[in-house]
Amino acid sequence: MNLRLIGIGAGVLIILSLPLAGAIAGPDFAGQGDGKGGGLLSSLGLSDPSRTSDRARAGADPASPGPVLQARTDSRCGPELRAPQGLEAQTCVLEGEGQTWGRSYYRNTSGRALDAVLTVMGPAGRTVQIRCAVAAGDEPGLCETPRGESVGTPDGYSAVAEFAVPDDEGRLLLRSGSNSPAPHEG
Known part of the structure; x- marks a missing residue:
C-alpha cells in the first residue's frame, strides 16, 4: 500500500475522533470546577450563574436580549375595496415619530401585472406621489x-x-x- 494514503487516512481519523475524545473526557465548558468561573460558555456570556438565575426568575431567556421597543405608529385607513377584475386594496395614512406617509x-x-400610483396629500398643498409595479398573483403586497x-x-x-x-x-x-x-351593500 501507499504510505501517503495511509498517512492521510490516519490524519482524517485523528481529526474526526477529536470531538468524540472531548465528549468522553467531559470537558467543563461552563468553567465550573476550575476555580476561575470562566470557560467557553462563560466567555460568550451564556453561563454566568448569577445572571442566568436572575433572568430565569424573570422568565427571560438568558441567551437572547429582550424585545426591542417599537415606536408607536398611528394609522387611518379607508375600507378594503374589491374590483370585479380580481383586485383588492386598502389605503392608509400612517404617522409615527413625527413623520407621515401613505401605504x-x-x-x-387579475392575472396580469398592474400599475399603481399612491398619492399622499397634506396641509398647505404638500403632495407626495410614488408609482409601484403590482405583480399578478395571490400574494398580498404593499405600495408605500x-x-x-x-x-x-x-x-x-x-x-x-x-x-x-x-x-x-x-x-x-x-x-x-x-x-x-364604506361601500354600500345592496
Missing part, C-alpha cells in the same frame, strides 16, 4: 410612499391609490382612499 395594501388576482416630516394635524392628510392596466389605455380598475366611504 396601500393590495392583492392582485417615502416618509416625510409631519406638518399640521393628522386629519390634514389623506392618501389615494389608483390601480390601472399598464397599457396605452391606462384603464382604471380601482381607486382606494384613506378616507373612502
